[in-house]
Amino acid sequence: MPQLAPVNWLLLFFLFWFAVGLVSTVIWWSFKTDYKIQGVSPSKILETSSTNQKAWNW
Structure with missing residues (x-):
């Protein structure tokens, strides 16, 4: 089995x-x-996102 050079060992390590x-x-x-977001109900978030902005599914 051939030996690996030190540079190859470093590449394998990284x-x-x-x-x-x-x-x-x-x-x-x-x-x-x-x-x-705490303190805001999901229905308010949906109403705000549907009327003003596009809803994003993160």
Whole structure:
């Protein structure tokens, strides 16, 4: 089995941690809770968004 040069070991090291960080970020983003405005009823939000602005599904 051929030996890897030190530069290749560094590239593999950073590639591994980049993949770990990317997967953990995607998992965190998929389970992230949606923030809601407290003290305002949902019906008022819908009335305001439908009359003045386009409603966005975040």
